[in-house]
Structure formats: C-alpha cells, structure tokens
Amino acid sequence: MKKIRTLAIALAAALAVPAWADDSIWKWAISLERSKEARPVSLPRYADECGSCHYAYPPGLLPEASWRKLLAPQALPDHFGENIEMKEAERTELLDYAARNAADHSLTKRSRKIVASLGEQPAPLRISEIAYIRRKHQKIPEAQIKGNPKVKSLAMCDACHTQASAGDLDDHSVVIPGYGRWRW
Amino acid sequence: MGNRRFARIALLLLLLLACLAPAAQAEADFGNLYRLYSQAGGRDFNPGRGKDFWLKERAGESGEPMNCASCHGADLRKQGRHNKSGKPIEPMAPSVNKDRYTDVEKVEKWFLRNCKQVLRRECTAQEKGDVLRYLSQS
Numbered sequence: 001m002k003k004i005r006t007l008a009i010a011l012a013a014a015l016a017v018p019a020w021a022d023d024s025i026w027k028w029a030i031s032l033e034r035s036k037e038a039r040p041v042s043l044p045r046y047a048d049e050c051g052s053c054h055y056a057y058p059p060g061l062l063p064e065a066s067w068r069k070l071l072a073p074q075a076l077p078d079h080f081g082e083n084i085e086m087k088e089a090e091r092t093e094l095l096d097y098a099a100r101n102a103a104d105h106s107l108t109k110r111s112r113k114i115v116a117s118l119g120e121q122p123a124p125l126r127i128s129e130i131a132y133i134r135r136k137h138q139k140i141p142e143a144q145i146k147g148n149p150k151v152k153s154l155a156m157c158d159a160c161h162t163q164a165s166a167g168d169l170d171d172h173s174v175v176i177p178g179y180g181r182w183r184w
Numbered sequence: 185m186g187n188r189r190f191a192r193i194a195l196l197l198l199l200l201l202a203c204l205a206p207a208a209q210a211e212a213d214f215g216n217l218y219r220l221y222s223q224a225g226g227r228d229f230n231p232g233r234g235k236d237f238w239l240k241e242r243a244g245e246s247g248e249p250m251n252c253a254s255c256h257g258a259d260l261r262k263q264g265r266h267n268k269s270g271k272p273i274e275p276m277a278p279s280v281n282k283d284r285y286t287d288v289e290k291v292e293k294w295f296l297r298n299c300k301q302v303l304r305r306e307c308t309a310q311e312k313g314d315v316l317r318y319l320s321q322s
Contacts, residue, residue, distance in 0.1 A: 084297060085293075085297055087293075152270065
C-alpha cells in the first residue's frame with residue numbers, strides 16, 4: 001500500500017514539475033501528449049502541396065491565427081512572393097488540418113514553448129520571427145545560416161535538420177552544410 | 185464438390201488481381217490535355233511555338249530577365265532548381281519522369297500559378313497546348 005502511494009506521489013510530481021511555469025499546466029497534466037517535437041505532418045496532401053516548394057512545416061510550429069492568415073483566400077496569390085492559388089476545397093482541407101494541429105492546440109514541448117514565447121506578436125507569418133525559434137538559433141554564426149549559400153535563411157529547416165521530414169528538429173541531428181555536425 | 189473447387193480458384197485469382205492492381209501506374213495523358221485546350225479554343229498545337237514560348241525572356245519581379253528554364257533548368261531531362269528557394273524541381277521530360285502529365289488538375293494548377301507568376305496573366309489554351317506539345321517530345 002505504502003509503495004503505491006509513494007509511486008502515485010512520484011508520478012504526480014514528475015508530471016507537474018517540468019510544466020510548473022506553464023499556464024496550461026492542468027491541460028498538460030491530464031494530456032497523453034508527451035512528445036518533445038511538434039506533431040509530425042500526417043496529412044499526405046499537406047506534405048505534397050507544401051512540400052513541393054519548401055519544407056512542409058509541422059503545423060505545431062505556428063499558432064492557429066498564423067495559419068488562418070497564411071492560408072486565407074486573398075493570401076494565396078502572394079505567398080512570400082509566390083503564387084500558390086489552389087481550389088477552395090483543397091485550401092480548406094489544408095487550413096483545417098493546420099488549424100487543428102496548430103501550436104495552440106498541441107501540448108508537445110515545442111508547441112508549448114512557441115506559444116509561450118509569442119508575446120506581443122500573436123500571429124507571426126514566419127516561423128523565423130518566433131522568439132523561441134530565434135533564441136534556439138542565436139549562438140549559430142550568421143555566416144553559417146544567412147551567409148551560407150546552401151542554407152540561405154532560418155526558414156530552411158531541412159537544410160540543416162537532417163531528420164526534419166520526420167518532424168524531428170532536435171539539435172542532435174543538425175548538420176550545417178559546409179560546417180558539419182553542430183556541437184554545443 | 186466441383187463448385188467448391190471453382191469458388192476456391194476464383195477467390196485465388198481475385199486475390200492475385202487485387203495484389204497486382206496497385207502496381208498499375210498512371211501514364212502521361214497528353215491526349216486528354218490537348219482535348220481540353222482544343223475545347224477552350226486552341227488549335228494545331230505546335231512544338232516549335234511551344235519551345236519559343238518556353239524560352240522567351242520575360243521581365244522578372246526585380247527586372248532581371250527570366251523564362252521557364254530559369255526554374256525548370258536548361259535540360260528538360262534533368263532536375264531544375266527554384267530561382268528563389270533553391271528547391272529542386274523534378275524533370276519536365278515525360279521520358280525520364282513518369283509522374284508528369286498524369287493528373288490534369290495538377291497540370292492546370294501549375295499552369296495557373298506559374299503563368300500568373302512569370303507572365304502576370306493566365307496563359308491561353310493555345311499557349312498551354314503548344315508548350316505541352318514541346319514538352320511531350322522531351
């Protein structure tokens with residue numbers, strides 16, 4: 001009996017402590033979502049449609065309000081300078097999926113950190129504008145990202161994150177083109 | 185007895201067919217596309233005109249000249265590279281890329297996007313048919 005009680009207390013502590021500072025602590029505590037990375041892309045049409053031009057960003061890297069702006073009908077003809085017009089049914093399918101899995105509807109560590117760092121910018125259009133993402137990359141010299149012709153910008157996740165297509169953006173799998181494996 | 189045996193063989197055959205079916209791949213469907221663009225007013229699609237259209241230099245956003253090959257590459261049988269993102273674009277030649285021209289909606293989607301991007305207007309049915317005639321020979 002004593003053993004079970006100790007176990008229960010230990011379990012409760014393990015659940016609660018890492019999320020202490022988070023206001024979504026109770027949602028998080030009862031959630032089964034325990035992964036570190038944002039949910040990997042699971043909709044083939046999303047992977048195809050977005051991935052035919054750029055890394056198909058897992059929706060959990062931006063809040064819903066961002067996805068609503070990015071995939072609004074009037075936003076499609078000028079998507080960062082590119083025309084990405086598509087049929088209405090396709091647009092709503094992609095937007096529904098992105099909104100459902102957006103950072104503010106996901107309790108993975110990355111998504112929670114992203115939402116917590118948004119602050120005065122509740123709906124950024126670029127992942128590279130998110131404070132958490134910028135902080136995570138601030139020690140990397142500019143020459144290795146912006147000045148690197150094989151990377152060009154912080155938006156090119158999969159240029160260095162070798163497991164990005166599986167949704168893994170951990171620093172252990174980073175290889176910067178021309179510079180090699182990233183070491184802290 | 186004979187009936188049962190027949191049923192068993194029929195079932196086996198069906199199973200075999202079911203296994204083979206997904207292996208059948210969609211093929212490039214130029215006929216369908218030409219029909220579509222003829223109905224929309226195009227006629228006598230010509231590969232030479234298509235090639236001229238493909239290679240015609242047009243003013244890009246910042247004034248620099250660009251044409252279809254700027255992103256799709258000079259050799260239709262090789263990968264191209266998007267002029268801004270640097271993302272590889274699979275070859276346009278149906279002889280090396282079996283996935284091209286198999287889906288009419290996809291062809292239409294990219295004509296719409298790329299024409300508006302580069303020409304700042306939609307392409308005509310004539311232009312699309314001519315270009316396809318040119319690409320189909322690669």
